[in-house]
Amino acid sequence: MICTDALPWAAMSESEQNAKSPDNALELAIGRQIRDFRIRQEITVADLARQAGLSVSMLSKVENGLTSPSLATLNALSRALNVPVTSFFRMYEETREATIVKSGQGLTIERQGSRAGHQYQLLGHHSSGHSPRVEPYLITLTEKSEVFPMFQHEGIEFIYMLEGEVVYRHASRLYRLRQGDSLYFDSNAPHGPEDLVSLPIRFLAVIVGRT
Template sequence: MNDKTELTGMESAPKLLDKHLGNTLRHLRLENGLTIAEVAERAALSRGMLSKIENGLTSPSLEKLEHLANALGVTLSKLFHDYDTPKGGAQYVKHGEGMEVVRRGTKCGHTYHLLAYDQGPKKLFEPFLITLEEQGEIFAPFEHPGTEFIYMLEGRLEYTVGDELYVLEPGDSLTFNAEQPHRPENILQMPIRYLAIIYYDSLDSTTDIEL
């Protein structure tokens, strides 16, 4: 039973490829205003054979595919360029709908909205929209794995990385090794909003990151 199921699965991939090639060839032929007879003659194939290929009923050899590609004025790779392309998988977050998460800085007047996430325990990157809501709050320094990129959206903020102090205004960006101590130092103009994107240098990232 299992052997039969596995065989069926193995046979499905060629059938899908045959259908893809047939659809691609038909689309290119019609796009160029050619008939089956015209393309068949150019490719040295019978009309019946070309019809079977376009309908995904037979598996053409590479030699026949090359003749068909030449007859249609395209490269052989053009016939395969969008085969097995991943579909979907994009994460779309509407304005104001990012998932609010709790981090250590939340107690210091931070609001964190996670704008995208990796499924599973390992992370490649994390993009946050951060809002600072309390003027004059003292922030503890943060240290964590990865490289962090900050892009200032609104307000003016003094931000320290290691021993350096930076004044961030709308449009400014800051990139640094996040294993250095870093933190908002002083809020100069409210409201404060900025993007903080963490790229992890390895897949050994933790799930409790401070910014």
């Protein structure tokens, strides 16, 4: 004999089981958000139901994601909680991409400076029609060079020094950068290292451009 007490799904109605399925993620997210607002404002279920003109059982179903609330219901709850209707959807997001790069496993990229003893490791890359192109690089300079390549491309760039010391050129200006220093600039202007003062030099360079 199977004990249904150990199987909570067995005691659920079909509609309740459907509410727990991944297809009901939106209802669950809305319900959690409404409950969070209510608890944060120290309002009981009964009080919120009364203020929104709902039954206690209906509000309970909404908070537990067991029903799809109408726009009228959401509007009534937003008024009672004094929050915008859109705030109920904050916890619901479509799948977003993430990239992890383990230490030392960045993708080595060949660029102008590669011939001058510069190593470029791409630490991640993602772009879509809804966001700018972002390319984070770990750049390592280990060899002195008399000639340094200048870069010029659309977008903006951010540099953060991790090790060493370098004189960095942006347009007609020179900047002396040491560990902990950062430089943020318009990358449409010519830029690049002017003098490698103390080797080895390592810095993060984050390039943000158009898709």
